[in-house]
Amino acid sequence: MPVVCFSENQFYFPSLSRANEDGLLLIGGKVTPERVLEAYPKGIFPWYGEDNVPMWWSPDPRFVLFPPEMHVSRSMQKLARKETFTFTVNQAFKDVIAACASMPREGQHGTWITPEMKDVYTTLHRRGFAHSAEAWLDGELVGGIYGLRIGNVFFGESMFSKVSNASKFAFIRYVQELEQTGVQLVDCQVYTSHVETLGARLIPRVYFVHLLRQMCFPAQ
Structure with a gap:
């Protein structure tokens, strides 16, 4: 209970x-x-x-992505080669979290990203823990993701997309960048078919917590 x-x-x-x-x-x-x-x-x-x-x-279970297991479809590879979107990191954190809060979600009324939550994560952004990744189209912010990085784990909080594939593009590019900087695990929290197509999978909570102990505070 x-x-x-x-x-x-x-x-x-x-x-x-x-x-x-x-x-x-x-x-x-x-x-x-x-x-x-x-x-x-x-x-x-x-x-x-x-x-x-x-x-x-x-x-329990927990929905996670191991960066080496990320699946990038041929269509997304083609989209990246066309350079349709421009990718940035931490250039519009407040705009990303505001967009995530305002996007309608299937089966949900309102949003859990309250003004209080925005304030907390904006503070964590200023402290260097919370981060955003953005997708731009012709200078307009059209997709993005935000979350927290602690050690070698990125805890994804929310994504938004105003045009097709914008959030997927931002997610893929950011996970690739995170992997290059040592991130070993991306926490996606709960199951979504959208992220499952990118390679995320469910693991037992006990195993997830075991990984956190190793990865959040890696030995120096």
Whole structure:
């Protein structure tokens, strides 16, 4: 059963075994930059629920991508060669997170990217933990992704696309760049068919947490 936090003074991250079948671990507790940085290496991430209540999740299994396993289709290879999109990193973080928050999602009403979440991740961006990758078309931002990098793990938060294949292009280019700089694991959190086509797969949570211990804080 998930833990309910009634007081900030009593806040703590419980054992992952307390998560329910949907992965909900903890209800309540203010989302702060410090707590986010503590949560991710433990296999936990925040989403806001209804009535603006913070909820902390740790789904089992976990949806991840190992960069060497990324699949780039022939059509995406062709798109890259045509140089239809321009790729950048950390050039429009606030615009990317705003676009992710405003994009309608199938089966969802509203967004979990609340103003509070935007503030937290923007602060983490200023501190060098949160990053964005962008796809541009004729000078307009048309796709992107943002998330956190801790050690050799990139924790993807959300993507958006205003034109076909823009988010895929940004994702592929960014994962390729991340791999070159030592990232060994991309956390995609929960299953989506969109990212599955790129090579992501489900792994047991216990294995995911084992990898985090090795990769978030690699030995110097």
